Amino acid sequence: SQTIHQWPATLVQPVGSPLSLECTVEGTSNPNLYWYRQAAGRGLQLLFYSVGIGQISSEVPQNLSASRPQDWQFILSSKKLLLSDSGFYLCAWSAGGPEFYEQYFGPGTRLTVT
Amino acid sequence: SQKIEQNSEALNIQEGKTATLTCNYTNYSPAYLQWYRQDPGRGPVFLLLIRENEKEKRKERLKVTFDTTLKQSLFHITASQPADSATYLCALPYVSSGSARQLTFGSGTQLTVLP
Numbered sequence: 001s002q003t004i005h006q007w008p009a010t011l012v013q014p015v016g017s018p019l020s021l022e023c024t025v026e027g028t029s030n031p032n033l034y035w036y037r038q039a040a041g042r043g044l045q046l047l048f049y050s051v052g053i054g055q056i057s058s059e060v061p062q063n064l065s066a067s068r069p070q071d072w073q074f075i076l077s078s079k080k081l082l083l084s085d086s087g088f089y090l091c092a093w094s095a096g097g098p099e100f101y102e103q104y105f106g107p108g109t110r111l112t113v114t
Numbered sequence: 115s116q117k118i119e120q121n122s123e124a125l126n127i128q129e130g131k132t133a134t135l136t137c138n139y140t141n142y143s144p145a146y147l148q149w150y151r152q153d154p155g156r157g158p159v160f161l162l163l164i165r166e167n168e169k170e171k172r173k174e175r176l177k178v179t180f181d182t183t184l185k186q187s188l189f190h191i192t193a194s195q196p197a198d199s200a201t202y203l204c205a206l207p208y209v210s211s212g213s214a215r216q217l218t219f220g221s222g223t224q225l226t227v228l229p
Contacts, residue, residue: 105157
């Protein structure tokens with residue numbers, strides 16, 4: 001069966017510090033991968049998605065970036081965090097291909113920028 | 115641009131009753147619609163997918179309808195239980211830049227089932 005992992009679970013970082021969140025997927029190949037952010041009491045905002053190694057698309061301009069060095073690995077990064085980067089970050093995967101398959105979410109990372 | 119609205123931010127119902135949540139969309143003709151459940155501090159969990167040519171779909175105590183004329187989906191939980199308390203999100207496929215693999219999520223309806 002497929003599983004998705006995210007770490008760390010919680011993170012408190014000062015403004016201006018770097019960020020690296022990692023997401024890995026097991027039990028599937030060539031998945032589509034997604035990074036979302038959810039502000040407190042708000043909906044999901046799609047940040048990045050990837051259909052393959054090295055293929056990243058950004059939905060919202062920001063100081064965040066994403067990379068996919070392996071088929072099963074998706075990394076969210078920032079060189080300098082802003083207060084507005086605080087939120088609940090979720091990684092998700094779906095089956096690859098042109099169809100709109102359901103998405104499966106990881107446990108999330110709660111980021112607080114102080 | 116596409117817009118998704120879920121009927122209310124919060125809905126309280128008595129245990130045993132049927133909960134009905136609404137998802138409306140505009141400027142859109144989706145081929146299908148999905149519903150997810152999200153518990154506090156957790157990632158959303160996929161519940162049901164309904165296609166445009168399906169008027170109704172059921173899974174155990176869950177029922178989803180999809181009216182492409184009204185541009186609306188209704189999500190029903192029958193014989194509701196306190197364990198059904200959660201935030202329920204509807205999601206529609208999103209097309210941008212020629213790619214067809216994203217979902218746009220509504221802001222969700224927080225359901226509380228009172229014992």
